[in-house]
Each structure stands twice: as C-alpha cells, then as structure tokens.
Amino acid sequence: MKVLLSWLQEFAPFPSEDPVALGDVMSDLGMAVESIERIGEGLDGIVTVKVLELRKHPDADKIQLVDVDLGDGEALQICCGATNLTVGDVVPLATLGTTMPDGMEIARRKMRGEWSNGMLCSGRELALGEDHSGIYILDPALALGTPIVEALGITPDVLFDLEINPNRPDAMSVAGVARDLAARLGLPFAIPTPAIDEVAGDAAAIASVDIIDPDLCGLFHLRVIEGIKIEPSPRWIADRLTALGMRPINNVVDASNYVMLELGQPNHTYDLAKVPGGSLRVRWARDGETITTLDGIKRSLTGGRDGVITDATDVPVGIAGVMGGASTEISETTTSVLLECAWWQPMAIARSSKFMGLRSEASARFERGVDPEIVDLAARRLVELLAPSGARLVQGSVTVHGDLPVTPAVRVRAKRVNQLLGTEISTEQIVSLLTPIGFVCEEAGEADVLSVTVPTFRPDTTTETDVIEEIARHFGYSRIVGRAPTSAHTGSLTPIQRDRRIIRQILVGLGIHEAMPLPFLAPGDLARCGLPPEAVTVTNPLAAEESILRTSLRPGLLRAIAYNESHRIDSAALFEIGKSFGVPTAGTTLPDEREHLAVAIAGSDAYAVAKVWAVLSETLGLDGIAIDQSTPPAGLHPGRSGVLVSGGVLVGEIGEIDPGVLDALGIRERVAWLQLDLGAALAEPHGEHRYHPISRYPSSDLDLAFEVSDSVPASTIAAVIREAAGPLLVDLSLFDVFRGHPVPESHRSLAYRLRLQAQDRTLTEEDLSGIQRTVVDGAASAGAVLRG
Template sequence: MKVVYNWLKDFVDVTAPPEELASRLALSGTNIGGVENGPHGAVLDAEVGSNRPDCLGHYGIAREVAAIYKLPLKHVSTKPSESAAKASDFVKVDIQAPELCGRFTARVIRNVKLQPSPKWLRDRLEASGVASISNVVDISNYVMLELGHALHTFDYDKVRDQKIVVRSTRPDEKIRTLDGVERRLDPGICMISDGDGSRAVGIGGIMGGAETEISFSTKNVLIECAWFEPVAIRRATRFLKLHTEASTRFGRGADPEMAELASRRCAELILQLAGGELLAGVVDAYPGKRALKKIRVTRAEILRVMGADLPDKEIETSLGALGFAPVRIDHNRGAEGSLLAAWECTQPSWRAEVEREIDLIEEIARIYGLEKFPPRLPAARQGAARLPHHEAETRLRERLIGLGYREILTIPHVAEERDALFRPAGVSPARLSNPLSEEAGVLRSTGIVTMAAALEWNLNHGQRNARLFEIGRHYRLNGTQSSETCILTIGATGAAREKGLYDSAREFSFADLKGDLDAIGQLAAGTQPNGFQWRDGGPDWLHAAKRGKVFLGNAELGAAGQLPRRIADRLKVRQDVFFAELELDPLYEAMQTASASRRYEPLPRFPSVDRDFSLLLANRIPFSEIADSIRSLHIAEITSIEAIDLFRGKNVPPGKYSLLVRITFQSREGTLTDAQINHFAGKIISILEHRHGAQLRAS
C-alpha cells in the first residue's frame, strides 16, 4: 500500500524524515519496499502482511507510527450535519445471510452534485496510485485509503424499492460487475441485491454491479459500508479470480466497528465536496457484533518466550498505543518489574487476529525493538546425526567426481511425451493437475529424462564432451499413493579422452561406462572382489547390443547402456550417448554392510606368477563362463583371472574369437614351482577344452 507521508500527518505529528520513518516502520513490522519523493511529497511503499488489514489505511499506519515514536494518535471525529428526514424512512436493509455479512450500514445523501474532485483530493489519490473519476467515487476511495475500510456508493434512484437485501447466491446466478464483466457465481457468495432480492446489484465486499453504478447524472447517493466474513470473501475471490481493493481488505478481516465511522466520514466529505442533504441517522444492520475479547499477558511468559526482560512501562505504553488497553491485574500491582506481573488487555476491534498471549508478546516485542533482545548461542544438549546414508552418499559422490563426472541438479517437471520415452512399462507417472505448461506436465518417472535434457543442452551449446551425474529422486504414482525413490543417474557423451600433447583422442564407449560403474560397485564389494554383477537385457530405450542390467547380489539396481540411434534421432542427438540409472537405497545399504565388514588381509610374502592362456573360443561363449569354469576348479592359488586381449578377424576362423586370459597364481605357503604352475595350467586347459571346446593357441 502506498503511504503518503503528508497524509499520515493528519493523524500523528511525526517529525522524522520519511527515510528514517521507513526504516523504523520496517523494524517494527511494516516493511517498506521503498520511499519515493514525488510531486506530492514522500510516498512509502508499505508491504503490509496479510495478518494486518488494519494497516491497509493511513489511519492504521499512523497508529503504528504513534506507537513507535510514543506520539499521540489523533482520533477521527466527524459530525456531518444531517437533515430532518430520517435515513430509515428512505432505505431498508435486510441481512438474510448473517454468516456472510456481519454488518451493513446505509446512509443516503440527496441532491449531490457530481463533478471533478478538488486538487487536494486528486493529489492524494494520485500519490496513492488511484485514478480520479468524480467527487463521489473519489471520496469513497479516499475514505478507504484513509481508514482502511472499503465502501460502495450506489445511485440511490437505481436501487429498487429503496431496499437492500443481503443474501447468499442463488442457483446459476450471474452478475455484470462494474468492470463490465458478466460473472458466473458459486454457491455461498455474499450478494447485495435490491427490492425483493431477486436482482443482484453487487458482490458483497468484492465489487459492485454495473446497473446501480454512480454516474455523472446521479443525484441521490446510497453509501454502503459493511463488514463481510473474511473466509467467505477469500473463497469467493479465488472462485471468481477477482481481487479488488475491497476484497483484499475484507478478505483479511476488516474492522466491523469502523464501518459506521467510515460511512460517516464519507458522508461528511460528500457534503463538503458535492453538497446535498444527508438524511439523519444510519440504517445499521449489525447481526455480527462481537464482544471484545480479554487477553492476558504475563511477565513470566514474556521471559519464557523472549528470553529477556523489559520494563513495565515499555509493555504498557506499547500495548496501550496499539489499542490493547492493558491493565495490571496481579496481586503485586504497582511493584515495578515484578516477576508475577500480569496484564489484562482488550482486543481492539481492528485486531481480530490478536487472540492469544503469544500474539500480545509479539506486539510488545516488535514495538520495543527486536534488537534489544540479546542474541546468544544455546548449548546443544544432544549429539547430532547426519542422514543415515550420508557417508555412503558422500563416498559415492567423491568416487564419481574422481571418475570425471560432474554433478547436476535438475527440475523434475518434464513433458509427458519425453517421460514416456524412458518410462518402464507398467509405471504410472505423477502427473500435475495444474502444470505451468505441457512441457512441465509430469514429474519424471526416471532420472534419464532430465539427464538427456542436460546432455542436449550442452550439445546445443557447443559442449560435446560431458560426463554428468545426478543424485536425485524419481517420482511415481501407485494408485492414489505417490512414491519417491533415490536414484543415481549417469549420462556421458563425447570424448573419454581428448586429444592432447601426450595422448590421442578416444571416444567414450560402453566399456568406459561399465568400468566406471564397476568402480562404483567396488564401494559395495566386501572382502571378495565382487561389486556389481552384469546380466544381459535392459530397457527398450537402450541399444539392444550395448546394454546390461546391473545387479548387486540378487537385487536389480538398474541398467546401463547406449542410447539407440532411433531415440537419439528423436532427440536430435548426433553422437553416441550413454546412460545408466541405479537405485540408491540398496546400494547404500550394501556399501554400509561392506564397509562394516571390511578387514585387513595380510599381504602375501611369496611372489606371484602370471600365466597367459591364448584361447580360441566360439563367439557365443562369454568371458564370464570361462572365468566361472576356472573358478570351479577351486584352485586356491588363483588370485585373479583377467581378459587381457581379444581379437576377431584375420587368422581367426569365422564364428570364433581369440581371447588372451591372464591368470595370476600365488601361494601363502611358499614360492610356487614351475611344476605346480604346470599342474594348475593342465587342469585349466583341460576344463576349458572339455566344457567350452576351447582351443589353446600358441602364445
């Protein structure tokens, strides 16, 4: 809300310059977004919190200023002269929906002269950012900005039967509002209607109707100043998507007591600026009159919450200035600073949200000054714990970074069609019912979707080499339940090694991906050197010949592989792209188990011997079968079985390949002799020949 500095002076003799005032207001709870010095003096941009409807007018801000500077607040006293004719003879008000409208006041002024407003009025409205229309309309805006209470003026002669009926919406009701828009209404909205109540002339507390609008031909004016139930107003504004100055004020909770005063103030200004005759009295239907609450505040509670004391006088003057009328009620009355001190306060009608002791404590503290409560660092009474998987996640992240992967973070909102590309069969995604756009319509059901987007971004921005990882979640829906699963997603494309002074370039390949994943798998390897196990298969969106499923024991963690051409083409990616995704919870668990069970193994004292076997094998026999057969011999002296070289083509018969296997032997008992090694080699060759038809080539 725009606060005109000079306007404040109508109610409080503030002398502090506007900038200083802005800072004091901000530090007592009315944040000021900025101070502008315009042709009508300084204007403060007050960011009034939704709990402070009383500060949506200059009078309310002036009350804050008076409390901060300990200055008196000038009360609004207004006594417009009235004619002999009584208002109650000229207008009737019937509130049929007291749950929506707690008070409705009506005043009538006859024979007004509509004309442009005088300069002082136009200036203040202009400074407040409100356009000037005509004196009567401007006055209702002026009073709203002054006292924070919205009013509505009707052309009295257009109101049928001199009667206002306040009721709830009727089925399929519509109204054309002041802004010329025809609006469909929802049940439970407060409608102002006239005559027999069949015609709506306004949406209560939100906007008037077009049919009874003030115009330059208006002679007689009906002033409505009412109070509407805030929750109903907020519900209605949300349904109508219609936010007005009035709906903001009523929706946050206006002051029901202010309704009559604002109406009187409005009448006074109309008489002053538009002439006419004010009918005597006010028609005031007030079914929602509330008893003012009594609230107690004690020093003991102030100390318990705030942790530091303040003098009685500060408590009393701040509460008093804000209208809470504090009265000491404890048995130690008069004992300054008593720890037993208690005050009874009366909730002012404009502060409906202050209901509890804590609310009063906040009021006292903010006026006294939060900076006066000395900060201190409390002692911890307990040990602190990291997340259960903190260590595992940290180690995983460090390993990935060591392997050359950069961590990314993505927004999980993706296009449905993109998600579907990578979504496993049978998975229902979590769709948004109100997305910002179709491009962000579902939450990713796999991290691959956003990883692909990150790679695309880089390729489109001239970065052809990228190795990325993300530790995040994927989101799915199981019936009416959502699930969030922690995942590691890897994406890689471009050079595994760039051309440099010392090395030639090499493109990233499936073997790179597998090696990197196995380096992660090692984190979960126990005393046996077995991390991840790889099995054939994987999702359809991976290259049928270059993919694999990753297992840890019997648990399938995920899959890895290359993006097939057909999908790469759809994504307009022209180079080879590799992805992997692993579920993290089982991996973390295995890492923790492995880490807890890891023990030192004494280093061998005797030398190891390598023996190479050059094998000619049928294409269908994978390395793992060879290794498994060798292991099945249970030769304890074998410490490793590695594939050293692989060759197809020239000098190798079709349908076969040549594999060079290096086996390392070592004994803990002594140095192995040639005879022993030859004995082992014989057994190995024999099993490979018999089981796999392997031919030993001269190496």
C-alpha cells in the same frame, strides 16, 4: 500499501526532516519500506514555456526543433522527440543545469548538429505519473516562466511504499500505519472526529437491509446522504488518491476510496434512486446467477462460494466484499446516496475473490478482516469529505448484525513472553508496549499475568503467541540479543548422504559434469526415450513441457546431451542424481519416488559406462550387483545393454542408448548410459572394505587365454576362475580380448592374468600347476577352452 507523509501527519506529529529514518522505523515494525519517493523534489529549474514554432530537424526524422518562449519573448531552440505538441501549447521545460528527479543533468548539447537548450518533459520525467507517450501539456492560461512546482500547485511530500504482511489488517490504512509508527516513536496518536452537520430525517425509514445468511455478513451498516452533486473532487483529494495508486473518478467515488485508504473501511455507494425502496438483501449467491460489475464485465456467480447483495426483488446489485454492480452505480444524475459499510466473513471474500479472479482494494481488506467498530466513523468521514459540494448526512442509520466473531481477552504470562523471546521484559514494560497500539491490559488476578483485550482492528491477534509477537515487534527485534548456540548435539551425514558425496567425487574425477535437468517432461518425451508412458501428470502446468513428472532420468539427460550437441559440444559427459516419480503402488497416495544416479556419456560406447560402473561399484563395495544382458531394457541398445541386478532385484540399467531413440531425439553420437536406483542399490550394507593382510612371500603370475563363445559373459569366466583358483588368487585381471583367426566365429579369446600368493610360504611349481589344472577344468565347465 502506499502512504504519504503528509497524510500520516494528520494522525500524529511525525517529523518531516528525515523520511529515510522514518522508513527504517516502519521496516523495523514489519511494514517493510520498498521505496521512498520524494514528491515535488528535483523539479527546481523546470518552468512553464510556450511553444512558438515547430520545425523539422534537417538531419533527423524522429526529432523536431521546437522554439519556446520562457516569457521574455525570445525564441529558444529545443530538440524534442515527442510529437504531441502544437503551436501555442504551454509545456514544462527543464532548463540548463537542472537535475531531474531521476538524477539526470540537463546540459546544452547538440543533437545531430542542432543545439538543444533544455528538455521538454513528459509526466514520467516529472515523476508526476507513468505517462511517457508525450510532453505534459499544461493549462494554457499559466504565466510563462513559472516554476512547475508553483504552476501545478505541488506540495512537497514523501510517498512510502510499504509491504504489509497478511497478519496486519490494521496496516492496510493510513491511520493504522500512523498508529503503529506513533506507538514506536512515543508520539500521541488520534483519529480526528469528522465535523459534519446532519439533516433531519430518519435513514431507517428510507433504507433497510435483510441479512439472509449471517455466516456471510457479520455487520451491515447503511447511511443515507442527500444533496449529492456529482463533480470532480477537490485537487488535494484527487492528488492523494493518485499518489496512492487510485484513479480519481468523481467526488462521491473518490470520497468512498479516500475513506477506505484512510481508515481501512471499504464501503460502497449506491444511487439511492436505483435501489427500489432503499431495500437490500444479503445472501449467498445461487448457481447460474449473473451480475454486471462496475467494470462493465458480466460475471457468473457460484452458489455458496460468492456472496451477493440484492435489491428487494432479489436481483443482485453487488458481489459481497469484492465489487459493486453497474445497475446502481453513481452517475451524473445521482442526488442521494445509499452508503454501505459492511463487515464480511474474511474467508468468504478470500475464496470468492480468488476463484472469481477478481481482486480489488476492497477484497484485499475484507479478506484480512476490517474493523467492525469503525463503520460510523467511516460514514461520517465520507460525508465530511463530500460536504463542500453540498452533501448532508441524513440522521439515523441502519445496522444489522450477522455472525461477528467474538474475541475473548487473551491471557498473557510475562514468564512465557520472556521464555519465548529470550528476554527479560517486565510486566510493566509489556503494558507500556501494548497500550499505545490499542491493546487493553488488565491484571488477571495472578502475579505477572495479564488479561489483554485486543482491539477490534486486530482480528489476527487471538492467542498469547499472537500478543507475544506484538510485544516483540514493538520492543524491537534488533533489541533481542542473540544467544550463541552451545549445542551439545552432534551433526553428521547419513550413510546415503555420504555415499552420494563419494559417488559425485568419483564421477567428477572421471571427467563427468553434474547436470540438473528439470524433472518435468512433455507428453511423448517418455515414449521417445523408449520408456513406458505411464506417469504422474501435473494438474495445473504452466506449459505442456512441464505437464508430466519424469519416471526416469533418461529424457532429461538426453535432452541436455542434445542441447550440447546442437551447440557444437560433442562428447558431453553428464551425470545427475535426482528423483524419479513412478505411478503410486497399490494402496499408496504418493508417487513411487526414487532417487537415481544417471550417467550419460556421448561419443562413447557402452564400455565407457561399464568402466565407470566398475570403478563406482568397487569403491562403494557393491559386489552383489551384477550386469545381466539377457534382457536388455527398453530403449537401450539390445546388443550392448543390460540390467543391474542385486539378489534378483532390479537396481539399474547399463549400456548404450538405442540408436532408434537417438534418432528420435536428433542425437548424432552414440550415448553410453547408466542409471542406478540409489535407494535399492545402497540398501544392503556395503563398503566395509575389510583388511586383507599382505603376504611377505613372493607372488607368481599365471597367464591363461581361453576361447569363449560370445554368448558367455566374461564375468562368468572370471567368476569360475576365482572359484577354481581358491584363496591363493590375490588378483585377477583380463588383459587381452581378441577376435578373429584363428579364434572360431562367434568366439573370442579372453586372456587372464592370475596373481597367486600364499600367506605362509613361497608357492612351488606343483602348487602352480595344480591351480592351473583346476582353473582350466573349471573354465571348461563354463565352455571356455584353453588356447594352446
């Protein structure tokens, strides 16, 4: 909502000196000032000149040389990039030394070797509009050398652009903003009474309305205006509309818009001659009905959703609260006007305008709720504006009621006010804060309890809390003294939140960067990554690339790997912790949402992530999770991948991305891959890391190498060794793997070092040889043959 200072001043004596300070008050009241524009400022030094001659610039195609006359008959050369000039035009010239509204200083300067003694201005450069397509052409009758402010009759003013919250229907009008502001500043506020003459007659005999559906329309007020003569609006009306962002059209349409902006009552003017019998009907639209609106677009209506105003023959002549129809539009031939001021059900207008995709200044006000008691004032004001062109209000009016909400008085307890705000505001103070904004406060029969009648222009305010917000707003949020928290409560991370931090720190320490790909996928992304295509789809995506929710972190991280590779960043190592969204399990509505950790290391084989996993699982104490390579997951390298299993439950996948998938994604390097379902993996208690006493007796090492078939995992052999060695084994490490002669085909040699130690004695040769025998026998049972 834009407001002009001069317009606000018609309702209360606001000071002109410090618009910024005034703006600060508006912001503090919740009408945030987005910009302040000073109209007519910065135009000193800009004068009218006449174009004497247009010449080609000898050295530039896009600049021409313009000789202008400031009124002294002398030719002054200007370089100008615009091409809309003809000899004889009167145009604005920013003379040397002028500071433009945007702060630019005009100096004499050479453009490609030719002097320019000033700048000819476009509308935008003068801050008079958005037009920057050419120089602003002025009335040729203007005296040359006249200051532009005088030539255009510009009155200095200040334009505030305000952000109005949805709960402030009253602030959608100049008068409403003025009321709020005057209340805070303690200035008297009044809406002037329109001074009009009425002509004898009876509007009720000329016009009528029938509200068929009272749940659509709460109030329909009709007036008849005679003596209409269509002509352009007076300059001051056109200027104010323009300043507030509306295009002047003709005196009737402009007066209608002016009243809406000033008083917040959207209204509609029908050409009475085009409304048969002056009769209107109000009802919900029916499916299949169409109407051509004022903007010339034919629109289909939806039954029960859109409201219509029809003529007596039931043909729609307007969309309720949104836009009028073309068939009854004001035109050059209009002599009498049927004026509609209505109150529409806000939710109905919100729905209608939203689903029709048609937002208008009117619908924006109706959907917030307009003041049903302002219709008469609005009609009279409109006639007052039109009166200079001969328009006269016909006596009488038609007012038909539908369902208007009743707003009972609100019980407001001073104690509750202070409890909720943390203040000590007295009951008297509450009354003095609410009264100036139109709230009527009365004793409610209990001490420090008020019965507050809310004005009709504040339909948003229906509860005690609503009123408390108004009290706080006018008391001033900045005057509510903050109470420092003295919480006796303790804060902490949950176990999973702590584990996440540990995981991230480990991965960063291992040289891996955390990435956050978007969780959206394009159709086909899952299949390309070797994953099942079943997924939750987005109903209204903005792009196909964002139409599917990921079921795995694989596509996103691989896309990031590909992105890096294509930017010559090889061997990127990335990880992510994020959600995946599986299709809902039976009986649930929401997706099977799971938090995963994924690691992708380009340019490395599966060992890279196997080592990462070894560090992670050991740090977190996830001993129960094993790698099972017997059934490699889809989309991973069949010979180099496996699943991570915890007590028979699948908790992840580990290995290398299938070369076919890499090809499909255009990734050259190998990619080592790990994905872990954090919820499942961290569900069991883990990471207690109980203390094992360190023995004071010497330890002994036993190095044993076995020939083992490739079909037996090293982890199996390690487990067998641990089992066989018993409690004296304090450390086991695989220190060499060897394939080739003399180890048989499809076998490898696995060399382990066992560190053995007792808590209570030094181990003897017999102890060691006994353990060796047991270990060798145990390994043999798993198919491992001790190498000689």
